Amino acid sequence: MKNLFILLVIVLFFSACTLKKVSNKHGIPFLEKKQSKLIVKKSNKNDILSILGPPSTKSDFGDDIWIYVERTKTKGRILSFGSEKILKNNVLILEINEKGILQEKIFKDLNHMNKLTFNKYSTNNMNKKNTFVYDFLTSLRHKINDPLGKRRSVNQQ
Numbered sequence: 001m002k003n004l005f006i007l008l009v010i011v012l013f014f015s016a017c018t019l020k021k022v023s024n025k026h027g028i029p030f031l032e033k034k035q036s037k038l039i040v041k042k043s044n045k046n047d048i049l050s051i052l053g054p055p056s057t058k059s060d061f062g063d064d065i066w067i068y069v070e071r072t073k074t075k076g077r078i079l080s081f082g083s084e085k086i087l088k089n090n091v092l093i094l095e096i097n098e099k100g101i102l103q104e105k106i107f108k109d110l111n112h113m114n115k116l117t118f119n120k121y122s123t124n125n126m127n128k129k130n131t132f133v134y135d136f137l138t139s140l141r142h143k144i145n146d147p148l149g150k151r152r153s154v155n156q157q
Contacts, residue, residue, distance in 0.1 A: 023087065024074070028052055028053065028068050031052075031070035031092055034051050035092050038102060039102070042101075043101070048094060048096075055068055064096040065093065067092070069090070072086070072087040088110060089110045089113055090108070091107070091108045092107050
């Protein structure tokens, strides 16, 4: 019985005393459920503010565009060295016309995220002059033109 108790304490110690995953939440909670209450061409700004609250981002190019974000991240497995895993990534884009009525509603979730691949090749800068040889020859030229350093002291006064 004593060995079982010690084993239980050790297991709890190594599991960090919790079985739930720790998650970081950002933005509007339950965005998917809340956005379903908004009706295109019937809801107005006041309805949107009462249901969702203030937007994460606003844009004023012609029509108002309000953007709401919900994001939930958690730590990955031990084998992935604690890298973060995205559980939820919901984005709601609302377009509001000049009368304050909801004109268009676009909802995107984690399945709509683009998988970006980056090119492993890079372009070298051809105009880069500050190489070791260039710096060495420049300092050598300054020493040949002014061996005692008198020009620098005259120019500074």
